[in-house]
Amino acid sequence: MSFALPIDDVLPDLLAAVKTHGQAVLQAPPGAGKTTKVPLALLDVIPEGRIIMLEPRRLAARAAATRMAEILGEKAGETVGYRIRGESKTTAKTRIEVVTEGILTRMIQSDAELTGVSCVIFDEFHERSLNADLGLALISEIRGVLRDDLTLIVMSATLDAEPVAKLLGDAPVVTSEGRAYPVETRWLDKPRASKARLEEGVADLILQALDAEDGSLLAFLPGEGEIRRVEALLRDRVPADCRVFTLFGAMDFKAQRAAIQPAQSGRKVVLATSIAETSLTIDGIRIVVDAGRSRRARFDAGSGMSRLVTERVTKAEATQRQGRAGRLTPGVCYRLWTRGEEGALAAFPPAEIESADLCGLVLELALWGATDPSEMAFLTQPDTGMWSAAQSLLNDLGALDEKGLITAHGRIIAALPLHPRLAHMLVTCGQDAAPLAALLADRDPLPRHAPADLSLRLSALKNPRDASFPPDRGTLQRIRDDAKRLAKITAGIKPQRTFSTAEMAALAYPDRIALRRPGEDPRYLMSGGKGAILNAEDPLAGQRLLVATDLDGDRREAKMRLGLTISEAEIRGLFGARIVRANSCVWSRRDDRIHARTQERMGAIALSDQIWKDVSKDALAQEALKVWQELRPPFGSKSALFLARARLLTGQADVPDLSDAALYADADTWLLPWFVTANDIPRTSRALRSFDTLEALRSYLPHHILLELDRLVPAHFISPLGNKIAIDYSGETPAIELRIQEVFGTTQHPCVGTPPQPLRMTLLSPGRRPLQVTSDLPGFWKTSWADVRKDMRGRYPKHPWPEDPTEAPPTLRAKPRKR
Missing domain, CATH: 3.40.50.300 (P-loop containing nucleotide triphosphate hydrolases)
Structure with missing residues (x-):
């Protein structure tokens, strides 16, 4: 190699690391020359076997292979070749094979020992594609169990190399400094x-x-x-x-x-x-x-x-x-x-x-024999929620069983170069589904303003000249070529029957069968539980049932970009075993009412919906309770007073947790029986919010606790005159208000609860204006009373203001007039 590049300075170190450790991590800036020079340099170090180099994109794979072949004075396909989806340029004498990342996974799944391969290079690993992460995890396991002689090099321009080196068991890190040009x-x-x-x-x-x-x-x-x-x-x-x-x-x-x-x-x-x-x-x-x-x-x-x-x-x-x-x-x-x-x-x-659909990854690992991603050497572990969602979909497609193990059907679809959804459709429907699979795997060939009907695209695929909207010719030709390739792959599959286009789409997207919601707007509920919306002007907008094949991914309500009309008969023919007839009570937010219905449901959608005439009170009460728990209405004044009193007994034996959170969570224990026995079970949010829960709450406490409640935490304070003064339990401290003369003679401060908690007493003047707030009445008599007496005697001369109120009788009367 006659031309010099910055990578040349570290090639000896890299080759030495490969000889001594069998693996290395190469960090080199853009333009250093690693993509072309490293594989060629390895030809002298690895005299036998193929060198496989992974590239993230087809264009880069072709370009890298072509450039290395030019350096050797050859054409691609001789010493250096490439393999990408739908195209291969290799011969028996090819030593360096540049492949896209998915190709390596296929090679490993068909031959775990990678027979004839001596070295695997991951180029541009900093891009952290899903296939690159999977490939590195698989190669790491192969080196550890089957092929300790397999050389591994991970090359990156901008990735922090140390975590990768640690993942590979402290592989040597070689760093190239500088660019080709500033x-x-x-x-x-x-x-x-x-x-x-x-x-x-x-x-x-x-x-x-x-x-x-x-x-x-x-x-x-x-x-x-x-x-x-x-x-x-x-x-x-x-x-x-x-x-x-x-x-x-x-x-x-x-x-x-x-x-x-x-x-x-x-x-x-x-x-x-x-x-x-x-x-x-x-x-x-x-x-x-x-x-x-x-x-x-x-x-x-x-x-x-x-x-x-x-x-x-x-x-x-x-x-x-x-x-x-x-x-x-x-x-x-x-x-x-x-x-x-x-x-x-x-x-x-x-x-x-971290952010991609994990369906393909889960299927590949299941084929490898791994059901738990933590078993694999991933630089970043996948999110558990996304992993579970992928497993659930694959289970629906019949690719995984209940334990997450791959099925015979799963092995077949894993071998196809398609997303598992489309592979499942192709395996079930055979060659007839090849055009649809190729179309769904590619970008939309029609312009953005075209209607959402997928059949328009299929028509354009058959005859572009008759297309209602001008298609992109390059995209259309690529889809046609892919359709031919897929048809050839599935030539031996004999489907049990002929499927309509809508049925094919539904097999790929069983979670996206969409039922139009009531109302003028073309809003749909999909069988997977999510919402979708169509443009009101779209010709599909009036259809009752659709299969949504392309959505924009909005979390609240996805826009349906592509879809097909499907009949209820077609759905029943495909998914009859999944359709369940059930009686249910459901709260409708739209009209704020609990409805009792008999429905035939496929997932979240109801294919038939009738009134449940002999609905049981238990079913209605269960739904009413569910809605009440969702609404979390505040407790009424009587219930709130009762709870405030009862919470002062918390800590005693047999007293349940009476916090709001606990009561809402445990409502099936204390409130449900009262819904069941109610003459008219509340069915609207207004009725549920106003439902009197006092007796239900009282019944939640054992009888002896209720007796203790009335004794230790009474609703009223009985004044020395025998008057019932309501105790306010709404604040942090229980409180009462009463005229100061009414507690003359009182030498002990009144308390409630256990342990005893002093009442906060607001002592009022004869004109019912606050004179003193105290939680220590005896202390008030001894200290502040004299000042209060001095101020009040002149203002209210007709009322008693004794020097020693502890010796005076309680009264609410004024002094008798002198005769």
Whole structure:
């Protein structure tokens, strides 16, 4: 190899680590040359067996293999070849095989010992794809149990290498410093306005960079939509010597190759997604424009759906993008944010295992024989809730049994290069389902404004010329090619019967059979329990039953982007064993009432719904209690007073927990019997809120405790005159108010509860104005009484104000008039 790259300085250390330890972690910045130089250098160290190198994307796998073959003066498929989905260029003499990450999993599942493979390299591991994490966990187990001779190298540009090295049993870490060429970074002078459009800002920055710099330009945008809009903004504004190209994953390989090849003349502008971040050299690029946004798939276990979210890039991603400008010459990177904003960027993007649909991962591990992810050497363990959700879906599809073990059906669908949903559909329905499987596995070939009806896409697939809306020809051709490949794979499957398109879709999405809710808006409830909504103008909006095949993933109410009409007869034919007839009482929020219904249900949806005429009081009472517990209404004044008194006995034997939380939780013990025996069981929230719970609460306490309650914590204080004064238990301390003359002669302060708690006494004047608040009446007589007497004698001369109130009789009368 005649050309020099920064990786050359550490290749001897890497090869030495491989010889002595059999594994190593290589950390090298973008542009260091690790992708092309490391596999070739290993040819001399590993004289026999194949070297498998994993790349996260098909374009990168092709490009890396082609580049290494050029270095050797060969064509791809000789010493260096590649294998990706639907394409392979290898021969019997191929030593280095570049594959996408999913290919390695298939190799391992078909041959756990990886016969004929001597080395596995994980390139760009910092991307932390689900397949890379799974592959590394499987290889680690293979090295530990079956192949201690298998060489393992993990390469990354921006990932913290130490945790990976520790995961591999303290593997040696080799670090390459420096880039191929320096890159100057330029930031905005001030933050962009919050409402400024991203595409306009990127287009302006591209034009600014082209005016100030020489060479071709690579701009990073979050997705195809943004790329198309920036392309339109640049169409008539770029210099005459510039040609604009686009680069994203959904493009066909011919168009992708045109974007990465050297410009025939003049300069080129490449508008790309994160596909261009790693393992890919685009000839002539020395300017990078970074929009600062990245699009990621986020799976929500609560909704059971994935959605794409656009987020700010992380520092690691920004570093990767910046490095693209220095691959071949010194470069410059323009960032669409200020230097001050950079400090708020997260360090690394989340690993896909933290946010992706885990259905495929769970199935692969079940095929491997692992039902617990903690048994595997994952750098990041998957979320338990998301893991359980994936297991539940696979159980519904018949791929796993109740114990989480893989079934015979699961083994078949695991072998297909599809999401388990679509693989299950394909295995059940055979070749007829291949076009639908290919269509659902790809992006929508029709424009965004097209109706949601999936049959329009299938029609376009059969005859693009007759399509109601202009399809994307490249996407359509890719779907056709995939459909042919899937049909060939499933040629030997003989389904039990012929299935309609709607039935096929329902087999893939049994949790997304949607029933239209009552009302004018086209809102649906799906069998999995989640809500969905259609545009009111959509032709599908009037249909009673649909299968939702594509949703935007909103947690509250997902927008249905694609779906099909399905009949009730088709649902019953497919899922008859899952349809349950049951009587139930259900509270409707819409009309605020508990209804007694007889229903046939599939999951959360009711296919038939009739009045339950002979509903039992027990069933009604159970639902009333459930709603009462959900509403958590405040206790009425009488019940609140009773509870305040009873809580002063808490701690005594036989006194239950009377806190609000405990009473709401245990209401089936003390309140349910009163609902059952009520003449009219409350059915509305208003009736439930006003239901008198006093007698139910009294019955919750044993009889002897009630007697103790009336003795120790009475509802009234009996004054020396025999008057009943209501005790206020609503505050922190029980309290009463009464005229001061009414407690003349009282030498002990009144108490309630156990242990005894003094009443807070508000002593009133004859005009019922507060004179003193005390919890120590004897102390008041001895200290403050004299001052009170002095002030009050002149104001209320007709009332008694004795020097010693402890000796005076209680009274509420004024002094008799003198005659």
